[in-house]
Amino acid sequence: MFRCKNIKYSNHYYPKIKEREDMTIQEEIKKRRTFAIISHPDAGKTTITEQLLYFGGEIREAGTVKGKKTGTFAKSDWMDIEKQRGISVTSSVMQFDYDGKRVNILDTPGHEDFSEDTYRTLMAVDAAVMVVDSAKGIEAQTKKLFEVVKHRGIPVFTFMNKLDRDGREPLDLLQELEEVLGIASYPMNWPIGMGKAFEGLYDLYNQRLELYKGDERFASLEDGDKLFASNPFYEQVKDDIELLNEAGNEFSEEAILAGELTPVFFGSALTNFGVQTFLETFLKFAPEPHGHKKTDGEIVDPYDKDFSGFVFKIQANMDPRHRDRIAFVRIVSGEFERGMSVNLPRTGKGAKLSNVTQFMAESRENVTNAVAGDIIGVYDTGTYQVGDTLTVGKNKFEFEPLPTFTPEIFMKVSAKNVMKQKSFHKGIEQLVQEGAIQLYKNYQTGEYMLGAVGQLQFEVFKHRMEGEYNAEVVMTPMGKKTVRWISPEDLDERMSSSRNILAKDRFDQPVFLFENEFALRWFADKYPDVKLEEKM
Structure with a gap:
């Protein structure tokens, strides 16, 4: 039976908490998990986003993304042209609570023409989830986006999608991932068949079986031989796992957090299989908010008491009825409080943050408080630019500039x-x-x-x-x-x-x-x- 070998856990990755009277804010910051979802077009990125929102209780059902015949549109594709074409061309921001964590998802554009917007979005997250079509493997845009993630050194979690369809052999997918992307992998579960013969997942990490068919969701590993007595795929699964046990990579939380090892999950976003297991395991290992580098090279600690943040995106007309404009701000440190005054070092002027929202695709709600790791939307009348730093008090520093692409x-x-x-x-x-x-x-x-x-x-x-x-x-x-x-x-x-x-x-x-x-x-x-x- 497969056992995780030499599991290593790291305690020195996160920033040390400074001594402060208000422990509540520290505890809130520790709950934040902010990540982006990246993929090649049509790998199922927006579908898995919807399933995550479903588990977070934000939507009652996960709609089909490309509902051109049904008229059903993805929750995260709000712009009219996105609904017409079934593609994501802007970065959506969504938030929900799950298992004691506050989750901020940034659903990035999958189309290669929008890599600049995606690049800036990846500067505002602490981890990335890479969705891969198991029938196609690592595709061009996936590779391009992974290079950005690798450059940032943030953790990457991989979801091999579309197991409900026939695809490539799991071992081949892992080998390609490691060779093409240059990152070690560790399978958290393993598919039992695929396509019409898909029976479920052998969960290596939780040491159980997750069943695709029938009333029971889980079964013990001991029941596997009885459940799949006449299934040739199960014998292959056991052989694969034995091989992984002997020659595979060791599981290391430290390596995951350093962006050197990607945990790999298999599943089907369309049929909502394996997604909840992925979410729960992801939240165990995804990092809490990181610090961010200033122009002088110093890192701003998320637990600094003073608020700071930066604008990574501006979006006009999110609500066409009001012709509004929203500046998306990643809070780097401290706490946002509604009505607070901030510095805008680029202009040398100040601004008051009175009308601030948080998002669920096309819907939004006013927010009175938010902490480091959160994404907030500031109503903008032309004050802000992409890359702007926001600070408070005597702090007038600026964060490192965001990248600009050369047009072609x-x-x-x-x-x-x-x-x-x-x-x-x-x-x-x-x-x-x-x-x-x-x-x-x-x-x-x-x-x-x-x-x-x-x-x-x-x-x-x-x-x-x-x-x-x-x-x-x-x-x-x-x-x-x-x-x-x-x-x-x-x-x-x-x-x-x-x-x-x-x-x-x-x-x-x-x-x-x-x-x-x-x-x-x-x-x-x-x-x-x-x-x-x-x-x-």
Whole structure:
């Protein structure tokens, strides 16, 4: 029988609790578990999110994500275009309580065009759940997102999904995960068959069987031989487990928390099998809130009594009836209290946090208190930008800046109706401030140009301009460009030519849009003293 070998537990990973009179806030912070769900498109990410919300009591039933025929939409896909296309193009934030923990889920965009929004979201979490389609294994977007998670050094928990369908052999999936992603794995359970022959899970961690069919949910391992006496898959399971016991990785909580070992769970989000076991085990090992690094390299401890946080996302028109704008803030330290005054070091000014909410996809509720690890939404009238730091009192520090991606494709954009210029400019300003698309202005002509990582961003921009701002737009493709920023001191308008467009970004910084890599090299050779900077 399989037993977990040499289980190691770590007590030094979390920040030490500072001596404070108010232990209640410390206890609240320790309850927080804030994580993002990442995957390749169609791996079942939004479905598993719904099942987690179901167990948290936030929804009465988990709807089918791509309900194009039924008209049923996922709880976390709230934007109109998401409902039409059955994809997530924004990062949703949801919260629920389970087993004494306050869980904050960030459901990230699965489509590759929205990697910038996803990257910023991953800066606001303490762990990641990676959902993998067991029939397809590690796909391109999964690999790309995992690299971000690995760079941050946060724990990764893997859910091998769609066991209700025929898929790849479990051992093959583990081998691919380790070879492609470069992380050790430890299976917490093991599938007994798959597809139509799926019978359940051999739970290695809890030492029990979880049954897919019948009235009983669990059975003892001792009952396995009797229950599956004539099932050839069960014999294979025992052989696999014996192999894992002899040659598999050791279970280590310390390695999990360091992001060096990923616990792997098998299950089916669509049929809600294995999800609750995953949730309960995840909450045992997921970390409590981390600290966050300031620009001077110092780490802000979540248990510091002074409130601090940073804006990782801005979303306009979450409620189209009110044309509102929400700044999503990850609380890094201390406690938020409704009506508190904060510093905004970027501007040197202050702000009052009076109208603040927490989320359940399209619904929200006012919040009076929140602590480190929580995600809150601050109503924004144009005060905040993505990456802003919020502090209190004499603290005027800033957290490290969030990453910015270099766009790859461009379009000229203008208002179709000159009478709608006001709506056009308001829409562009707000959508660009969200960070989902980048705006440039031609230095010579003043024309607006949009830059994006992928084509879908342009489609979403056009859809939202027309639907939310009543401003039809004309978009003219410019093709791919190679983008480089230069210092204002090096700027000379005579450097611009037919092969490189001189422009300004939204912060009025000069930037060149080169026709191709050859044009970039030609420019670099001609102006060797001009430093060309590339974003991520």
